[in-house]
Amino acid sequence: MKSLLITFCLLASHAILPGALANSLKIEFTADDTFSIEVARVEVGDKVEWLPTNDGHNVEFLAGPEKFLAPKKSDIDAHYSLVFTVPGVYIYRCTPHGDSGMLGLVIVGNDFHNLERIKNIKLSHVATSVLQRLIKIAESNKI
Template identity: 30%
Template structure:
């Protein structure tokens, strides 16, 4: 086996893998990172669940109360809807309620104060435009928070340059798995290159014995 050939081929394979991973991540960020979202004033930053959905154009939507792996999330955690949209709050686990902490001044909505169990639901039609912030009283300190933007006349933020976590991109994997998989792929590539050069059919890449 020629040492220089091995180093050149292994290095090339490693660089190609690294470039491919970077390109894939960059493309995903470019595709998913853009757009404008309602400005919830940081209310749901760090909240359980943490997902956001633009549901304008839908006349009826559902909020999962007590969803997520922890059972302490409103899903979606933040959303944008049209005025007149009916939202169904549907309990997927017990021990929760829905109380509004902030609503537009002209809004006449109220949450559900009683603690309810799995299968319970109630509806609110959001007619007044603006930002609505709500929480589950027993689990507020654990981050069970939600927010709803209604109508077009709401404060917004440009999210086009914000990095996205893998779960926000819809990938059901953890970030450290990507790094581990990349390292493993590089190691496999180096081993493959070594054996191709050492035991390949070419007379120039073998050990020199016949």
């Protein structure tokens, strides 16, 4: 009976442990219409939270890996969070300020398999320039 209890406890701790090890990354909306972390790196299972530290901003995902279903965009000035379960590159923007370059990337699991898809997204001239800069940052830090 004691060995059965020990086995159960080990299995239960293994089932709980992956979620317990998940991290949370906090990104703020800045006063100069950018995200405090423009290129975020997380692992599968990690949560990213966007904090409304300045007025007039939200989060809207434009694209991600093939299996990614973009969630509904957040409300303006609202806390927003997402747990990333699919590896790859994700692009998001602030809806009101996206055309002026308020973009961000999330790299999940250091997986760049869908980067070409992200590079080919149709954006304004200014936003395209910002995206190119963010991609250079992301690629320069590949592991």
